[in-house]
Amino acid sequence: SFAKRSQEEKELGRSFALATIVAWFMMFVRVVVEVAALNRPLLAELWPPMAAAAAVGLAYGGYLYLSQQAGEGEEEVEFSNPFELGTALRFGLLFAVVLVISKAASLYGGSLGVYVSSFFSGLPSVDAVSLSMARLSGAEGEVSLTTGTRAIVIGAMANTLLKGGIVITVGSPSLRRAMLPGFLLVLGVGIGVAFAL
Numbered sequence: 001s002f003a004k005r006s007q008e009e010k011e012l013g014r015s016f017a018l019a020t021i022v023a024w025f026m027m028f029v030r031v032v033v034e035v036a037a038l039n040r041p042l043l044a045e046l047w048p049p050m051a052a053a054a055a056v057g058l059a060y061g062g063y064l065y066l067s068q069q070a071g072e073g074e075e076e077v078e079f080s081n082p083f084e085l086g087t088a089l090r091f092g093l094l095f096a097v098v099l100v101i102s103k104a105a106s107l108y109g110g111s112l113g114v115y116v117s118s119f120f121s122g123l124p125s126v127d128a129v130s131l132s133m134a135r136l137s138g139a140e141g142e143v144s145l146t147t148g149t150r151a152i153v154i155g156a157m158a159n160t161l162l163k164g165g166i167v168i169t170v171g172s173p174s175l176r177r178a179m180l181p182g183f184l185l186v187l188g189v190g191i192g193v194a195f196a197l
Contacts, residue, residue: 013174014064020167021061021182024160028054031130031156038134045149048197050156053190060182111147115154122155123162129155146197153194157187 028050036043122129130152137148164183168176 009172009174010178011068013172013176013178014068016167016171016175017178017182018061018064018068020164020179021057021064021186024163024186025054025057025061027126027159028057028156031126031152034127034130035134035152038131039138039148042134042137042145042148045145045197046152049149049153049190049194052193053153053156053186056189057182057186060185064178064182111144111150114143114147114151118151118155119158122158124159126152126155126159149197150194153190157190160186160190 032043032047032050035046118129118133121132133143133148133151133155136143137145143151160183164179164187167179168183171179
């Protein structure tokens with residue numbers, strides 16, 4: 001019946017939205033771990049905005065999980081090997097390009113240049129932004145810790161914006177309804193806390 005199909009679509013939309021929010025949460029955790037391994041002083045400034053964005057996303061994900069009804073079918077998820085040579089080479093190239101762009105942006109555009117380059121570099125992958133900012137705001141201090149923190153958060157939010165935007169644009173109406181509140185909360189809280197500190 002129409003009502004049953006509508007309920008199934010709603011539950012499926014919540015499931016996909018929950019999966020996306022969990023992926024965002026893991027991205028925020030991964031960024032914090034990367035920075036912790038490379039630049040402890042930067043970590044001290046980075047963790048509050050990342051933790052705030054992750055906590056809001058996780059809370060909304062908890063709401064979606066609790067609002068789901070039992071009896072959903074499970075779907076198989078395909079995984080790819082992140083240690084393949086092609087993947088490693090592409091990431092190395094991306095990291096080098098982001099590092100050069102970030103350094104040039106810092107030299108010629110100041111903090112604003114770093115933020116703009118972090119936004120565009122973060123769209124495909126936040127890891128290269130995180131690693132380059134951890135290096136540039138390290139012992140040599142080519143970028144301040146505050147600028148490095150904000151640049152990483154901007155990169156993470158740009159990545160969130162791109163992926164969330166794709167889901168909202170091409171997803172079903174039920175997926176859009178389930179996704180949009182969490183999407184806006186994560187973006188608002190992440191950017192808000194980063195620039196309030």
